[in-house]
């Protein structure tokens with residue numbers, strides 16, 4: 796299971812709690828999560844950009860045999876969603892039965908538990924997507 800170091804998590808906190816990314820001042824490419832170098836043109840001239848809080852469902856897959864640390868969420872659905880601003884991201888869906896999923900359905904970000912880390916049970920939170 797992938798686990799970030801604590802400093803890395805703290806650096807990314809703002810972008811985890813809102814759809815906070817960045818936008819290239821040269822070519823206007825938007826990035827979520829934020830990047831240091833534009834993936835389209837290579838520029839480092841980027842500005843903070845908050846994505847609009849809605850998306851549509853593009854593709855999904857439901858996990859029934861979870862990796863360590865995610866057992867409590869089974870079954871859960873991992874999806875590719877397209878944000879209203881046009882960027883696509885991989886996310887987890889929350890509170891939607893997989894039988895109700897329809898390509899193109901509208902989804903909204905929601906703040907949820909990601910996983911518990913270590914024996915201390917440090918809980919990590921972040922954005923998942925759900926219906927309203």
Ligand SMILES: [Zn+2]
Pocket residue numbers: 819820821822823824833834835836837838
């Ligand atoms: Zn660019």
